[in-house]
Amino acid sequence: MSRELDVREGQSPAVRGDRSPLSCPLDRRSFLQCALASGAALGACEFAQLLAPISAWAGPQKQDDSRFTVEAKFYQKLPNNKKIKCKLCPRECTVGDRERGYCGVRENRGGTYYTLVHSRVCAAHIDPIEKKPLFHYLPGTLAFSLATAGCNVNCKFCQNWDISQVRPEQVPADYAPPKLVAELAKQHDCPTIAYTYSEPVVFSEYLMDAANAGHEAGIRSVVVSNGYMQEEALKTAYGKMDAVKIDLKAFSESYYKDVVVAELKPVLDSLVTLRKMNKWTEIVYLVVPTLNDGDAEFRGLARWIKTNLGVDVPIHFTQFHPEYLLKNLPITPVPTLERAKAIADAEGLHYVYIGNVPGHPAQNTYCPKCRRMLVERVGFTASRMLIRKGSCPFCGQPIPGAWHA
């Protein structure tokens, strides 16, 4: 589940059910932010007109399921009673006829498993890519960001539960086939399409098709995911991605079991697989007071990253805000985030960031060799970018990432 909407102004009004997500995807504040970030003179009216063909949501109404329903790619038919076994995520739901998997967006119909969310977009925005957050991937650019309903876990702290923890028919959605997404991204000078907000694992088929359409139009794809996915599905679906951000929720199995309703090990396996695939990967760790904020956990995490992924993988320690089923805990104190960063720094990780704390100096990128600031960030915008040809202009240290489109 994405953490990028922790700062609420970016949240889609459509998610709240009052208007179409694609007919007017940006509120004024977000629009101004994006426009400023990109320097693009993008008028709100132009935007609404461009997306006008998408129907407006007017309360509970029937959606035409058939246009969103496509046979799923990752499942196995079982011999008895028209059951199937889903092979998309490690949960491996065995699903009887007319039942859905845990994600709520895949349904067994007579022994064939279908995704119900292909091209069924319930949230769409144009965001700075820093909001994902991806700090080492095309900084200062915009990402055409979209989501469908559904998620394969159930984090008690989810900020976007009103789209991630619902069935597709329960949330306003519009038909956005892959080519339309690619066209819109291109028209709005977004070099990337970002699959985000809910959990892209559950709309893998759509993500793959949209990535193909994007690549044909010269648009890259990035995904914001929990990484709770089977290896074959990961290789096939995220193999089409150009960059990946993984939400590593904690570094303990008990937290994954109790708070996330999933398992840690498959997520770690996914990170290793992405590393082997040479996918640019960044990690977010949402620090929840009392639940995953111990020194030993931070240290164990940093050591695991160093050993298995290398010291150059960026990690973002981000601030928790009470939401959904976890309203009894306070906002993460900034000193806790700073402690996490200090531990990860001490273990030798090169790019340790603090997230959701506007104005904090740990939002910037520093050269691991000469310690000079290389990228300055204000809010979600990269206000200064000094990296030249992938290196520090002061000492020549290579800085990993994709810095220019």
Next chain:
Amino acid sequence: MSAMRSTNRRDFLKKCLTGAAVLGANGRMGLLAAAEQQEAALAKSRVVIARDAMLRGAGTTVDSRRMLSLLDRATQALFDRDNPTETWNKLVRPGETVGLKVNALGGRGLSSNLQLVEAICERLQEAGIKASDIVVWDRDSDEMEHTGFHVSTGGNRVQCFGTDRVDYEQELATHRSVGSRLSKILTQRCNVLINVPVLKDHDSAGVTIALKNMYGVIHNPNKYHPNGCNPYIADLNMLPEIRTKMRLTICDATTACFEGGPGYKPEYSWKNNALMVSQDPVALDYTGWQIIERKRAEKGLNTLEGEKRAPHYIATAADAQHRLGTNDPRRIAVVEV
């Protein structure tokens, strides 16, 4: 809601004295033992099973007249009443709004029987409930229409529609493992709930009868299928909106399913021609589970325990944290009529 019958002090003493007279010289200990037995007997949850072998006559469709008669037999036996008017007057009062939560998941083959629902509506109206104050509902109107219900949302008729027409509450209702948005039909359209489930096998829960039918009340049932739906089903039924409104379960066991549920598979269904009624959903579920196990044995199938999908949620619903009813067969009085 538990149907455990209570006894007042006067009745209790009267029965104790009667016991003492019969026991005579057995002394004080004997008296207490008798009283405890008497108490235990009184505390039983009653599950009535009414059958009619001729429910379908010579055909395959349930006969409406016989269904009404079967419903009367079942409910009168449950409430110890001699006629349907007294029975339903005991259950509802004029001015109340009544929701009949049916189950339309199994299509025409294995969903809440239309004639049964009509019979219940008829008796409710005779008890003074206005037709427009009765809502027949499940989660989705299309599913209901596919089953044969006619969606109706206005006028002075019985209302019939799915939650898709009115949506779920925005606020979450929570209890332990469950955090869900409740159907506005439950929260805003009815103050009395009558549960009308179907007697079915379920591929992950083991069986789906009364308690699990409440999955149709929430927006996210898919999140509650792991671990055989345990403890989710029990936790869900603890939500005040469900627990305080639930008055009666009338389980449609006219066609039941012993394997391959919850979808309809003719080869695993049988014409049982019965209704099961109770005010204790746990006792009803336990009893229904035993019926399905007997059918499975008759067909040479493994037990649900043997298939690693015994409905453990029934015991959870009865435990000290939930107390939604009893799953102790010694405290369940199964009455066949």
